[in-house]
Amino acid sequence: MTAVPTEDGQEPAAGWAPTWALGRAVLLTGLLLIAAVLLGRADLVVLATPFALGTAYALRRRPVAAPQLDITAEDAHLVEGGALAGTVSVGNPDTVPYHLAVVRTRVSPWLRVERVGFGGAGVDVSRSGGADRPFVTAVPTGAAVDLELTGTALRWGRHPIGPAGARVATADGLLVSRAVITEPVRMRVYPMTEPFEAVEAMPRAAGLVGAHHSRRPGEGGELAGVRVFAPGDRLRRIDWRVSLRARQLHVAATLSDRDAEVVVLLDVLAEAGRSGGVKGAASVLDTTVRAAAAIAEHYLHRGDRVAMLEYGPAARRLRPATGRRQYLTVLEWLLDTHAESSPHEPYDQVFGPQLLSADALVVVLTPLLDERSAQMLARLARGGRFVVAVDTLPVDLPPPGDKGWAPVAYRLWRLDRDTMIAQLREHGVPVVPWAGAGSLDQVLRDVARLATAPRVGAR
DSSP: OOOOOOTTSOOOOTTEEEOHHHHHHHHHHHHHHHHHHHHTOHHHHHHHHHHHHHHHHHTSSOOOSOOEEEEEEEOTTOBTTOEEEEEEEEEOOSSSOEEEEEEEEEEOTTEEEEEEEETTEEEEOTTTTOSOSOEEEEEOTTOEEEEEEEEEEOSSEEEEEEEEEEEEEETTTTEEEOOEEEOOEEEEEBOOOOOOOOOSOOSOOOSSSOSEEEEEEEEEEEEEEEEEOOTTOOGGGBOHHHHHHHTSOEEEEEEEEEOOEEEEEEEOSOOOSOOOOTTSOOOHHHHHHHHHHHHHHHHHHTTOEEEEEEESSSOOEEEEEOHHHHHHHHHHHHHTOOOOOOSOOOOTTTSOGGGSOTTOEEEEEEOOOSHHHHHHHHHHHHTTOEEEEEEOSOTTOOOSOSSTTHHHHHHHHHHHHHHHHHHHHHTTOOEEEOOSTTSSHHHHHHHHHHHHSOOTTOO
16 A cells, blocks of 8 residues: 655655554445446445545544653652552654554563553552553543553562553554554662661771770770779869779770671572562562661661672672661662572682671671582681671471472481581581571670680680
């Protein structure tokens, strides 16, 4: 079919094609006119006239530009369990109205869309197959219509909305556009941080100022005792009551307040369990990411320096820093966490004790499903680092099955894993299961006490 010029003298864009309705109208008109000529019947010409005039009137203005399709997502500080909002916009840049526009988009299964609608009119799709279905609307000239998606974010990560596609029909349904497809937009969903609190005692506070009471004397808020006045002491530190009783100047000695460096190391060599979202069962990766976010939030709120490491093939690293900016950087860093196994072991050069500060507290989040993880923990402990291993394996992890030797193999694996944990504790690595708030209170207190205890053979 040849292209018919528009009123402006321009030919229609190649993105438009005739529909079956246009073909039927042209075919019926042609057959009636041919029959009228062959049979010499004028009434057939009268019957063909409405079809010809209607088709010509509908095609008096033909579209030139293709429809526009755009996806936007409001993901500012969206946390697991929060309400999501996305929009698929269909725009009409042409001078011809779109009588029919069919829009369809894909949505990540971790984004549960509950309501979809154009403008204020919405349809509940939570029980009718979700948002992956066609939606129909009309788009006037030079305007845009928004398909609004609302629902709930079920799990942390970068989840796509899209790709989306649209086809529009114009000229009373005689012309249809080619499918317009747009790239997906990834929505950032941050992990939900459980309320986490830990004792103030740190193994060895290294900074000059901070919130932790160290064992070193200095300008701080915790009283360490009363001693005789010495040159350099400030007058405001004089304890006049003790000085009058002893007839000699005495000053109050305090302990300095210092910050600490916390290194959170994520073991991503293995994954176990099935994630059920924010209100369902948690897999190893879910527990690891949520615990890392909670620990980082706690120590960054106290003014400490927090660094992130990934024990896996990618060996990702986030440098230590403080403040809210570091916390937002940590959340962005955690969104790209995924489990990845590797047969190689290039970890001595990446995770060696020489690359970690001697005063840092290393919190390792690991399911202890790989022997290399236990070897890495033992190396850090032998290197003199303060290491705390947090067991992220789900307590209710189901056995593989009841067929054959599966139950026996599962029990043997459990015994072997318990033996591994016992050996780590013998090497001085405390292993505690993650249980939210208060998980590390007792173990951090023990690590701090061991750090200040005198070493055997020390002079």
